[in-house]
Amino acid sequence: xxTKDISAPPAGRAAQRLYGAGQLLGGPAAALLTLVVLxxxxxxxxxxxxxxxxxxxxLIVLSISLLAGWTGxxxxxxxxxxxxxxxxxxxxxxxxWGLAFTSVVAVVLCALLGGFLGxxxxxxxxxxxxxxxxxxxxxxxxxxxxxxxxTGGDQGVPVETFETALGDLVPSSDEVTYxxxxxxxxxxxxxxxxxxxxxxxxxxxxxxxPLAGRSIGIAPELQSSLGFAISAGVAGLSGVLxxxxxxFISPEGFSMVFAVNLIAATxxxxxxxxxxxxxxxxxxxxxxxxxxxxxxDQPYLIGGVLILTLLFLADGIVPTAGKLLxxxxxxxxxxxxxxxxxxxxxxxxxxxxxxxxxxxAAEAAVLRTEALGVRFGGLQAVHxxxxxxxxxxxxxxxxxxxxxxxxxxxxxxxxxGGGELExxxxxxxxxxxxxxxxxxxxxxxxxxxxxxxxxxx
Numbered sequence: 001x002x003t004k005d006i007s008a009p010p011a012g013r014a015a016q017r018l019y020g021a022g023q024l025l026g027g028p029a030a031a032l033l034t035l036v037v038l039x040x041x042x043x044x045x046x047x048x049x050x051x052x053x054x055x056x057x058x059l060i061v062l063s064i065s066l067l068a069g070w071t072g073x074x075x076x077x078x079x080x081x082x083x084x085x086x087x088x089x090x091x092x093x094x095x096x097w098g099l100a101f102t103s104v105v106a107v108v109l110c111a112l113l114g115g116f117l118g119x120x121x122x123x124x125x126x127x128x129x130x131x132x133x134x135x136x137x138x139x140x141x142x143x144x145x146x147x148x149x150x151t152g153g154d155q156g157v158p159v160e161t162f163e164t165a166l167g168d169l170v171p172s173s174d175e176v177t178y179x180x181x182x183x184x185x186x187x188x189x190x191x192x193x194x195x196x197x198x199x200x201x202x203x204x205x206x207x208x209x210p211l212a213g214r215s216i217g218i219a220p221e222l223q224s225s226l227g228f229a230i231s232a233g234v235a236g237l238s239g240v241l242x243x244x245x246x247x248f249i250s251p252e253g254f255s256m257v258f259a260v261n262l263i264a265a266t267x268x269x270x271x272x273x274x275x276x277x278x279x280x281x282x283x284x285x286x287x288x289x290x291x292x293x294x295x296x297d298q299p300y301l302i303g304g305v306l307i308l309t310l311l312f313l314a315d316g317i318v319p320t321a322g323k324l325l326x327x328x329x330x331x332x333x334x335x336x337x338x339x340x341x342x343x344x345x346x347x348x349x350x351x352x353x354x355x356x357x358x359x360x361a362a363e364a365a366v367l368r369t370e371a372l373g374v375r376f377g378g379l380q381a382v383h384x385x386x387x388x389x390x391x392x393x394x395x396x397x398x399x400x401x402x403x404x405x406x407x408x409x410x411x412x413x414x415x416x417g418g419g420e421l422e423x424x425x426x427x428x429x430x431x432x433x434x435x436x437x438x439x440x441x442x443x444x445x446x447x448x449x450x451x452x453x454x455x456x457x
Contacts, residue, residue: 024192027274031185035178045174049245050285052177055184056241058281061265062184062274063234066191069272070200071227072207074126076259077117077133080140081110081232083254085239087144087151090249093160099169102162106236114232115225122221137259144251156250159243171247180241184278187234191274203227208377257299261287264306270316279318327434366391366428367412373422374404374411381407381419414440 034051037043043051060082068074085106092102117136121129144151151157162169169175194200206213206223213220243249265284269276283305291298313320367389374382382404389395397405410416412425414437425432432440 024189027188027192028185030188031181034181034185038174038178038181048174048177049172050289052180052241052245054282054285055177055180056238056245056281057262057265057284058278059180059184059187059238059241060235060262061269061280061284062187062191062277063231063238064262065266065269065271065273065277065280067227067231068266070203070207071118071224072126073118073121073224073228074130074263075117075133075228075231076130076256076263077136078232078235078262079254079256079258080137081114081235082239082242083140083144083249083251084110084113085236086243086249086254087157087239088236089240089243090157090159091150093162093171094157099162099164103237103240106240107233110236110239111229111233114235115229117232118228119221119225121228122224134256134259137254137256141251141254144254151249151251154251156248158248159246162244169244171244176241176244180245183237183241188274188278195274199226204377205379209379261302264302267316268305268309270319273316273318276316276318323434327431366393368426369412369423370425371423372408372411372425374407374416375420375422376418382411385423413437 038048038051060078064075064078088106088109089102091097092099092105097105113136117133121132124132145153147153148155159171161171169179202213202218203223203226206218206220210220213223242253246253261284265280266277268283269278269280287298287301291301294301309316315323368387370386372382372385373380385408387395397408399405407416407419411419411421412432414432414435421433427440
């Protein structure tokens with residue numbers, strides 16, 4: 001048995017780093033391009049507000065989506081966080097506060113409240129956390145209605161002009177739209193960066209394997225508190241932008257209908273997806289116009305889209321599109337690792353080390369895998385497996401308990417359940433990715449060969 005080094009070559013590592021840099025800079029680059037288009041006058045003036053609203057909604061949906069995807073917390077309390085940020089902006093504008101100071105106050109206040117909710121709800125199930133955040137929203141709405149000296153009660157309160165270092169910032173102006181688009185671009189970059197850090201890994205580990213997390217010093221309640229604090233702070237900043245964009249704040253804009261719409265937009269785009277959050281925000285901003293063009297009420301439109309998404313696109317639009325792309329495009333890694341040809345070097349070469357012998361073995365291979373991996377939340381159960389199994393060959397998979405032997409065989413058979421599959425598999429020259437377990441058996445029968453024999457030890 002001869003083993004081969006299947007690590008990525010220098011050129012592959014360079015391409016991977018380049019792709020990672022492209023992901024990190026994608027949000028700011030897209031925001032910059034949008035700003036150029038907006039400032040060029042190509043977008044009509046009456047649509048500037050819609051663009052700014054899409055950016056604000058995208059920021060709110062992003063905060064909810066990453067909170068749910070990383071910590072497993074579904075919050076119905078984010079409208080309250082947005083309301084706190086918005087009313088803090090209205091109060092600061094009428095009391096001579098600067099925009100930067102007002103934004104810091106809104107973010108810090110929401111982050112503290114979010115951290116408390118995350119810590120308090122970490123000991124309960126998802127349902128009870130949702131009820132806790134629901135109660136928080138109802139309490140905040142009651143406070144808004146009763147504290148008329150600050151909020152104006154049911155009559156609302158206007159937002160006045162802010163003095164900034166670059167001049168006066170007038171509410172409802174084009175400059176507010178530019179600001180919202182720019183902040184969304186930066187938020188996307190920060191989100192992509194955090195996805196690769198231990199901050200996100202610890203949150204996911206605490207969500208998926210709380211007992212295992214505690215055994216290595218990860219406290220699930222602290223991770224929930226941190227995740228909710230960050231998410232609530234972003235929601236508070238969204239409230240600042242929403243107040244500046246609208247120029248007037250009233251409690252009707254933060255009702256439970258708004259909470260349902262935010263959840264629907266999160267599910268539509270894809271929970272935990274950065275691009276999906278932007279898509280969800282754009283959908284919410286354009287929903288009134290779309291509902292009007294279809295001559296239906298907006299709740300019917302959003303409800304219908306949510307039902308169709310849950311029935312046919314359970315993972316959301318963006319994750320489903322990504323899975324289809326990886327299925328039909330020869331790319332073996334979701335994170336951009338360049339695809340390696342399935343005719344490349346074998347992990348196990350039982351035919352010898354000669355070039356001709358390796359070529360003959362590759363041509364006769366019945367089963368091939370390349371960069372095969374299986375991930376369950378924050379646990380990478382199988383990683384970067386490349387092998388060839390020829391007709392009539394018996395392959396022994398050995399390793400200690402927990403090494404991933406069973407998971408690897410289950411991946412070949414299409415039985416990984418809720419796991420996330422990476423890499424590529426072929427049986428008789430036909431790809432197995434995305435093929436149901438029953439169809440794999442029929443494909444083997446149609447090809448007049450049987451699945452390779454595995455002896456697991």
